[in-house]
Amino acid sequence: MIEISDKLVFLDVETTGLYWDRGDRVIEVFMLALSKNGEVAEYETLINPQRRLSKEITAITGLTDADLKNAPVEADVAPAIREFIGMGTPVAHNLPFDLGFLNAMFRRNNLLEVGAAGIDTLAISRELFPRLAIYPDGGGSHRLKNLMYHFGLADAYANAHRAREDVMLLVEVFRRLQDFAAGRSPVVYPDALIYGCPTCGSAMYVTAENGRRVLTCKNQPACQVKLVV
Numbered sequence: 001m002i003e004i005s006d007k008l009v010f011l012d013v014e015t016t017g018l019y020w021d022r023g024d025r026v027i028e029v030f031m032l033a034l035s036k037n038g039e040v041a042e043y044e045t046l047i048n049p050q051r052r053l054s055k056e057i058t059a060i061t062g063l064t065d066a067d068l069k070n071a072p073v074e075a076d077v078a079p080a081i082r083e084f085i086g087m088g089t090p091v092a093h094n095l096p097f098d099l100g101f102l103n104a105m106f107r108r109n110n111l112l113e114v115g116a117a118g119i120d121t122l123a124i125s126r127e128l129f130p131r132l133a134i135y136p137d138g139g140g141s142h143r144l145k146n147l148m149y150h151f152g153l154a155d156a157y158a159n160a161h162r163a164r165e166d167v168m169l170l171v172e173v174f175r176r177l178q179d180f181a182a183g184r185s186p187v188v189y190p191d192a193l194i195y196g197c198p199t200c201g202s203a204m205y206v207t208a209e210n211g212r213r214v215l216t217c218k219n220q221p222a223c224q225v226k227l228v229v
């Protein structure tokens with residue numbers, strides 16, 4: 001189900017807000033290109049958005065106005081970002097978000113847009129795990145962080161939320177999604193963990209009790225299903 005092109009460009013952008021079409025801008029880009037011939041390349045930059053960051057964005061990314069003050073403005077880096085992606089296939093978690101911001105930047109700088117044909121690990125996750133269980137601190141079923149817990153990657157990526165860390169996690173999540181889709185996954189998941197509550201179909205919350213994994217239906221108090229798996 002997943003097409004592999006000659007070059008995959010795993011990417012993540014941090015931004016000043018959620019809306020590329022309402023004045024928000026990219027403040028950080030990290031890209032990792034993996035080519036079929038084994039070539040690996042990285043591109044990383046901060047970008048001065050020429051506007052103040054909100055407290056929320058600083059809290060999420062750890063980036064401050066001071067960090068960005070001496071960073072290049074987007075006109076200085078947009079050509080190199082576009083060139084790095086080249087003819088590669090972009091891969092991102094919630095790809096429309098990242099591409100929306102990057103393409104808006106490319107348009108403002110008279111550069112060719114990247115086509116929408118990329119790989120969205122969020123969409124793949126939703127397809128493979130229709131009611132993925134929610135781990136403590138996972139955020140929501142298909143958040144990258146929740147997939148990190150789902151795939152047992154938490155030890156390696158506990159500090160995710162800057163672009164570089166998120167991309168490294170993305171690569172690992174992508175590989176595991178591929179393995180699962182191809183039936184190569186070493187882990188067999190209990191149905192309730194990936195298809196939700198056997199009674200009502202809601203996603204389950206994951207907790208640990210006495211070293212065992214407990215799944216509790218999210219649909220409370222209507223549904224009281226609790227399973228030990």
Ligand SMILES: [Zn+2]
Nearest residue numbers: 197200217223
């Ligand atoms: Zn239920």
